Amino acid sequence: METAMRQPLPRLRLTVPMPIKTGKVAMSPGEDGLIGIPFPEHSNELLSHLNDQRRTGLLCDLTLTSRGARYPTHRSVMAAVSLYFRRLFGAEEGGGEGGGGFSVCQLDCVAPDALDALLEFAYTATLTIPSSGMRDVLRGAQLLGIQCVADACRDILGETAEAEGETAEEQRVQQAVSERLVESAVAKGSRRKTNKKRLKRVGPVHITSSPLNPPPISPTSHPSPASDCLRSQPSTQPPSPESEELYLRAGQNGDPRVGREPGSGATLNGGLLHWAQERPRIAHPPPVQPLSEKLSEEDEMEGLGDDVTLMGSSSTPTSAADGGAASSMAGGGRKRKSQTPQQCPVCQKIIHGAGKLPRHMRTHTGEKPFQCPDCGVRFTRNDKLKIHMRKHTGERPYPCPHCPARFLHSYDLKNHLSLHSGARPFECPLCHKAFAREDHLQRHRKGHSCLELRTRRPRRGPDLLEDVRGDDGRREPALPMPAHASVFHPRTVLDGGVGAGTGPPLLFAGDIERERSLAFHALAQLGPQRLANYPELFLRGLEIRSGLEAEGEDPGRTCSPALQRGRWADEMEEEMGEEEAEDGE
DNA sequence: CTGGGGAGGGGGCCC
DNA sequence: TGGGCCCCCTCCCCA
Numbered sequence: 001m002e003t004a005m006r007q008p009l010p011r012l013r014l015t016v017p018m019p020i021k022t023g024k025v026a027m028s029p030g031e032d033g034l035i036g037i038p039f040p041e042h043s044n045e046l047l048s049h050l051n052d053q054r055r056t057g058l059l060c061d062l063t064l065t066s067r068g069a070r071y072p073t074h075r076s077v078m079a080a081v082s083l084y085f086r087r088l089f090g091a092e093e094g095g096g097e098g099g100g101g102f103s104v105c106q107l108d109c110v111a112p113d114a115l116d117a118l119l120e121f122a123y124t125a126t127l128t129i130p131s132s133g134m135r136d137v138l139r140g141a142q143l144l145g146i147q148c149v150a151d152a153c154r155d156i157l158g159e160t161a162e163a164e165g166e167t168a169e170e171q172r173v174q175q176a177v178s179e180r181l182v183e184s185a186v187a188k189g190s191r192r193k194t195n196k197k198r199l200k201r202v203g204p205v206h207i208t209s210s211p212l213n214p215p216p217i218s219p220t221s222h223p224s225p226a227s228d229c230l231r232s233q234p235s236t237q238p239p240s241p242e243s244e245e246l247y248l249r250a251g252q253n254g255d256p257r258v259g260r261e262p263g264s265g266a267t268l269n270g271g272l273l274h275w276a277q278e279r280p281r282i283a284h285p286p287p288v289q290p291l292s293e294k295l296s297e298e299d300e301m302e303g304l305g306d307d308v309t310l311m312g313s314s315s316t317p318t319s320a321a322d323g324g325a326a327s328s329m330a331g332g333g334r335k336r337k338s339q340t341p342q343q344c345p346v347c348q349k350i351i352h353g354a355g356k357l358p359r360h361m362r363t364h365t366g367e368k369p370f371q372c373p374d375c376g377v378r379f380t381r382n383d384k385l386k387i388h389m390r391k392h393t394g395e396r397p398y399p400c401p402h403c404p405a406r407f408l409h410s411y412d413l414k415n416h417l418s419l420h421s422g423a424r425p426f427e428c429p430l431c432h433k434a435f436a437r438e439d440h441l442q443r444h445r446k447g448h449s450c451l452e453l454r455t456r457r458p459r460r461g462p463d464l465l466e467d468v469r470g471d472d473g474r475r476e477p478a479l480p481m482p483a484h485a486s487v488f489h490p491r492t493v494l495d496g497g498v499g500a501g502t503g504p505p506l507l508f509a510g511d512i513e514r515e516r517s518l519a520f521h522a523l524a525q526l527g528p529q530r531l532a533n534y535p536e537l538f539l540r541g542l543e544i545r546s547g548l549e550a551e552g553e554d555p556g557r558t559c560s561p562a563l564q565r566g567r568w569a570d571e572m573e574e575e576m577g578e579e580e581a582e583d584g585e
Numbered sequence: 586c587t588g589g590g591g592a593g594g595g596g597g598c599c600c
Numbered sequence: 601t602g603g604g605c606c607c608c609c610t611c612c613c614c615a
Contacts, residue, residue, distance in 0.1 A: 352596055355602035363594065383605060384592070391591090410607060412590070419588090439610055440587070447586080 050077055051123035063104045064119070069112040071119055081122040083145025110140035121149055129153075 053059050053074070060072035078085040085105075107115060114129070114136035121127040127149055129137045138153035140146075341350045342357040346364045351357045359381060362368070368378035370385040374392045379385040387408060390396065396406030398413035402420045407413040415437050418425070424434030426441035435441040 349595095353598095355604095356595075358602090360595080380593075382603090384594090386605085388592080408591080411609080414608090415589080435587090437588080440589095442610080443587085 047123060047125065050074065054119070054123055061103065064115060065104060065106045065108075066110055066112045066115045067108050069115070071115060073119060073122075077122055081146060083147070084143065086145070107140075107144075110143060111136040114140040118144065118146060118149065121146070127152065 054072060054077075057072050060074055062073050062075040062078060064071040064073055064078075075085070075089055079089045080086070110118070111133065113133050117127060117129045117133070117137050118140050127137070134153055134157055138150055138157070141149035141153060341352040343350050344357065344360055344364070346361070349360070351360045362380040368380050370379045370382050371377070372379075372385060372388055372392070374389075377388065379388060390408050396408055398407040398410050400406065400413060400416055400420070402417075405416060407416060418436040424436050426435040426438045427433065428435075428441060428444055433444065435444060
């Protein structure tokens with residue numbers, strides 16, 4: 001690590017090993033020939049550039065002041081190095097405004113020299129301090145929640161935390177203080193997002209240096225002297241670390257349950273773990289290593305389980321498992337059940353299947369640990385690489401029983417077989433054009449060809465479907481485009497047709513029944529699997545078809561999409577027949 | 586516009 | 601419980 005010395009001799013220099021990403025090759029166990037290219041110097045260079053920016057004031061979005069001295073810096077860096085700022089900015093930006101916040105932070109309680117040294121450390125991983133100022137730096141590091149520096153200072157001073165008067169409990173409290181300070185600042189400065197959800201989400205991050213440790217009690221469960229202190233501050237001021245110190249002292253007599261595990265682990269490892277635990281909340285973490293190597297599954301679950309609960313995934317049919325995982329994390333004695341499903345902290349998607357979340361996470365990080373040794377193409381998944389390798393080996397494990405054709409993918413064979421059979425099971429509900437492949441049908445739906453056909457027979461509903469094939473005659477479109485959309489978003493039509501009282505006015509208020517028929521026909525054309533994908537729609541359709549108001553009535557009818565599809569198809573045929581008869585009159 | 590191939594991603598099953 | 605393997609679906613690209 002480059003050492004950016006500003007003041008040379010009488011100073012003591014401590015180079016603390018930064019948590020540099022190891023050059024560990026990102027390779028799955030047993031995976032031959034996969035190369036992860038490490039850039040060990042990247043973090044050093046990055047930090048060096050940031051330091052240059054700090055010195056020139058470039059992109060500085062935060063100014064720290066101490067007794068008149070001003071230190072331009074970067075919020076992100078300070079948040080990365082300091083628990084205090086991490087809590088401050090993390091909670092603040094949780095409001096979603098992103099930009100605003102404290103541009104000037106007054107830290108008179110930290111001596112200017114100490115603050116300077118701590119900033120130097122933040123940007124260089126090197127602590128450069130006058131030996132006489134060791135205690136000031138220690139104090140500043142404690143107040144700002146830079147644990148590794150505090151530990152190093154203590155080591156040099158030959159003091160243990162206890163000898164210095166800082167008990168283990170005190171260290172724990174120190175962690176809690178930062179959170180409470182920020183919590184208070186957010187609650188006071190911007191009331192907009194002080195919901196429990198946010199506070200709880202912040203919670204697990206600081207909890208413990210070990211993901212296996214039980215999380216602490218929610219900070220909101222304790223009255224905070226620091227918070228009280230903060231209340232007297234102008235809302236435009238950031239929480240002062242001095243008030244943190246106040247609480248720290250109070251914490252000596254305070255609740256010993258608060259905080260995290262102290263001690264040796266709370267140095268850089270602690271910092272790493274904090275970082276690691278926060279990472280899944282970052283929209284796009286830098287793709288360096290497979291997540292599975294950075295986060296143990298326990299890490300992920302510790303964070304995710306909480307989120308799962310908070311995100312209200314109870315709407316999913318698997319909420320019971322979620323609740324089990326979450327409750328186990330809350331430290332209750334209940335045994336954690338299966339960890340599936342898990343909720344992606346980035347996209348909130350529920351991922352089913354044990355061990356599938358790391359795989360899913362790579363779709364966000366972009367990391368592709370599996371590389372083809374022949375052509376260098378990288379993949380996110382081992383099994384995808386395996387399939388890809390068939391191109392090089394010539395292996396085509398899916399032979400067609402009717403012809404010499406062989407295929408790489410089972411699905412290709414499936415598609416191919418439909419050619420032999422001539423089956424075109426995927427039919428457009430509007431124009432009745434049939435396709436051998438479902439995705440081709442979908443592409444057809446998204447295109448305009450179907451729409452053109454659809455608009456040729458405006459008023460007529462199902463009978464249009466019969467005539468449209470081979471009908472080249474141009475007719476004046478009476479149904480505008482949304483009619484097409486309504487078929488594929490039947491909910492709009494269905495809701496409008498039944499609820500009627502609320503929502504936007506129907507586009508085809510005078511032709512609801514026909515639109516319904518059209519929608520039902522479209523639904524009937526959907527395969528059972530498609531219907532299963534839209535249970536709400538399914539139920540809604542049943543409700544309308546049967547004229548029932550209660551969706552829960554006769555749930556047995558809803559359990560078999562295939563059966564119901566058959567019913568609907570039959571009923572549609574009948575309806576069509578009736579309407580044709582009517583139209584014929 | 587359509588058919589076909591390749592790849593990305595999710596879920597199920599099994600070890 | 602995580603990961604391997606497989607199937608399936610979907611999207612994109614190309615001819």
